[in-house]
Amino acid sequence: MESLINNPPGTESMSQLITIERHILEQQKYFPEAHGELTELLNDVAFAAKLVRREVVRAGLVDILGFAGSTNVQGEEVKKLDLFANEKIINAIGQHGRFAVMGSEENEGIIIPPKNDSGSYVLLFDPLDGSSNIDVNVSVGTIFSIYRIKGDDPSKASISDCLQHGYEQVAAGYVIYGSSVVMVYTTGHGVHGFTYDPTIGEFLLSHENIVTPKSGKYYSINEGSYEQFNEGTKKYLDYIKKEDPATGRPYSTRYIGSLVADFHRNLLVGGVFIYPPTSKHANGKLRLMYEANPLAFICEQAGGRATNGRERILDIQPTELHQRTPLYIGSTDDVIVAEEFEQGIR
Numbered sequence: 001m002e003s004l005i006n007n008p009p010g011t012e013s014m015s016q017l018i019t020i021e022r023h024i025l026e027q028q029k030y031f032p033e034a035h036g037e038l039t040e041l042l043n044d045v046a047f048a049a050k051l052v053r054r055e056v057v058r059a060g061l062v063d064i065l066g067f068a069g070s071t072n073v074q075g076e077e078v079k080k081l082d083l084f085a086n087e088k089i090i091n092a093i094g095q096h097g098r099f100a101v102m103g104s105e106e107n108e109g110i111i112i113p114p115k116n117d118s119g120s121y122v123l124l125f126d127p128l129d130g131s132s133n134i135d136v137n138v139s140v141g142t143i144f145s146i147y148r149i150k151g152d153d154p155s156k157a158s159i160s161d162c163l164q165h166g167y168e169q170v171a172a173g174y175v176i177y178g179s180s181v182v183m184v185y186t187t188g189h190g191v192h193g194f195t196y197d198p199t200i201g202e203f204l205l206s207h208e209n210i211v212t213p214k215s216g217k218y219y220s221i222n223e224g225s226y227e228q229f230n231e232g233t234k235k236y237l238d239y240i241k242k243e244d245p246a247t248g249r250p251y252s253t254r255y256i257g258s259l260v261a262d263f264h265r266n267l268l269v270g271g272v273f274i275y276p277p278t279s280k281h282a283n284g285k286l287r288l289m290y291e292a293n294p295l296a297f298i299c300e301q302a303g304g305r306a307t308n309g310r311e312r313i314l315d316i317q318p319t320e321l322h323q324r325t326p327l328y329i330g331s332t333d334d335v336i337v338a339e340e341f342e343q344g345i346r
């Protein structure tokens with residue numbers, strides 16, 4: 001597909017304008033049994049992303065910044081945009097009844113939409129990850145993960161439908177609200193990115209079949225937590241900074257402090273993101289169900305690797321909706337090196 005960049009808006013041929021709705025429809029051929037439901041709910045998510053984008057990109061212009069005064073289940077101050085994004089996604093998606101049950105980073109328990117009688121799916125999401133960066137105009141993101149309910153009666157949907165292995169996901173994606181707004185998703189048939197064109201209000205295919213490099217030149221970790229790291233992580237950091245042209249070292253450090261932004265960069269150009277176990281967070285800080293699992297599904301579909309340093313993220317048996325996990329994710333060769341230090345092999 002010719003790049004849209006070579007054709008200024010208005011000059012591209014219609015064949016280049018593949019909207020996310022059209023692309024999702026084409027993915028339906030892989031799910032004949034879904035009777036179009038998956039298509040509709042992915043479009044619901046894309047629509048909700050447009051509503052969130054509208055506010056995020058003008059956050060500085062309206063009185064939507066600053067703390068909402070409340071704190072979320074994680075005990076963190078909740079900014080108005082977190083709350084807004086959470087409400088928008090729940091309302092915009094819950095109204096169609098396609099989801100039997102939802103789980104959000106901002107809600108302690110599960111959410112049963114008012115209308116869920118026809119819902120065969122589960123939606124788990126982080127409405128606005130990295131929200132502490134909103135006030136300083138650093139990219140933030142929405143992350144989502146979709147499963148089928150385990151039974152066939154939506155009215156009986158419960159927490160157990162939310163606590164499925166990551167390998168059971170039927171779709172996953174994220175939206176990064178940055179210099180441009182990009183939505184990336186997979187249904188298990190490759191990873192595809194869409195850039196929002198505000199002149200027509202559509203997400204247009206801009207990154208077809210994303211394949212992440214086998215290795216990169218970036219490592220992403222919060223080195224300010226060095227003293228909290230275990231010996232394996234400290235040895236890894238010493239290793240990755242040593243000069244060795246044969247292995248492309250030293251790698252450059254890139255850490256934005258916004259998971260979706262760090263992940264997206266490494267997905268496109270190669271690299272590894274690590275949130276390891278620390279003395280403060282024995283299981284790391286990031287959440288399994290609506291951060292690690294969806295990004296792991298996407299990363300593996302793009303040819304990358306995602307583990308907790310020892311075990312494949314998608315194989316972890318969930319026990320709680322908000323459980324944390326260490327996360328080693330990105331280019332396969334780079335993740336393996338980091339794991340070998342974590343496991344004491346190096």
Ligand code: P6P
Binds near residue numbers: 130222257260
């Ligand atoms: P730290 C943002 O708060 C977040 O949840 C992720 O987006 C980000 O990767 C991580 O936390 C940053 O955490 O401890 O390095 O500030």
